[in-house]
Amino acid sequence: MSILEYNGAAIIAMAGKDCVAIASDNRLGISYQTVAMDFKKVFKMNDRLMVGLAGLATDVQTLDQLLRFRMNLYELREEREMTPEVFTNLMSNMLYEKRFGPYFCEPVIAGLDPKGKPFLGTMDLIGAQAMAKDFCVAGTCDGNMYGMCETLWKPDMEKEELFETLAQALLASVDRDALSGWGGVVHIITKEGITSRELKGRQD
């Protein structure tokens, strides 16, 4: 089993009309053995930016801490919030710094740019960036997630429809993957703020 699949994860982010949503599953496993059903993989960076981290759980947690560290220093020094574009580049840089001993983590970045437009980005474990207008996925069932998103996504969904679409895409994808699932959590980012909802799924 590859190191990126050791703990299991599923992350999807989707863009809607002036909003973005990002969701993850809840499972933490040690290979086949499920160890936690409430493991956090999506982290709030500021009121308009969240990042989902799929991969080795220790690196998920460490990267969350390191990103918090960098964000806080940036906000203190620059006296402004970090935009999603800048954050994506920072993350790419951080990952590439460890090019020959990487963090085993593939991030999905979802936020609203300073003009309020949706921003979606993802990268591989060594920082190769890819931005998208529709959806970004990462995790042990990424094939499933790509298929579900490609089928269910349509442009300019309002936040309620975006929530439904994202939830259905995630739940259907993780059900066919042994390493991810045990419910999920969806966060919707609009200019008013972030709302989060738990998803009830198959607990197996």
Next chain:
Amino acid sequence: MGDSAYSFSLTTFSRTGKLLQIEYALNAVANGRTALGIAAKDGVVIATDKKFGSALVEGEGVKKVEQVTDGSGFVYAGVGPDYRVLVRKARKSAQAYFREYREVKPVGQLVKSTASVMQEYTQSGGVRPFGVSLLVAGMDGDGVPRLFQVDPSGAYFGWKATAIGK
């Protein structure tokens, strides 16, 4: 920085609480050619003159007002060679910032890091302070024109308009 034999700082306090090396550096600035800057509503102007010792000097290649990023530039009063070192360091630091964030380094951040370098040279082994005061002019993405002065001590001030040197 500095020779291994000089791990102690050459800039030390006088009894009255002054750092004489910095005072003397400010003297070097005061004897330098005038440089000035004015912040307007839609931009900043910085200027200095170039005076040479002889009519035979080829002045074309000598640059005193230097660009540092797409949105900022420096001018100085004081010791030219010291200035050039600071411009080099500032440019490199701005490029490193761009590599990390893919955003042009804001003028305020540039001023802080340059000032920090200048302060280091007042508290490190085997080095002397820079014999220049800088005027840093620029505009960030927010469109607000900014003008700063940075002194040999590392102290910096924002100005609407100012002049340094003779």
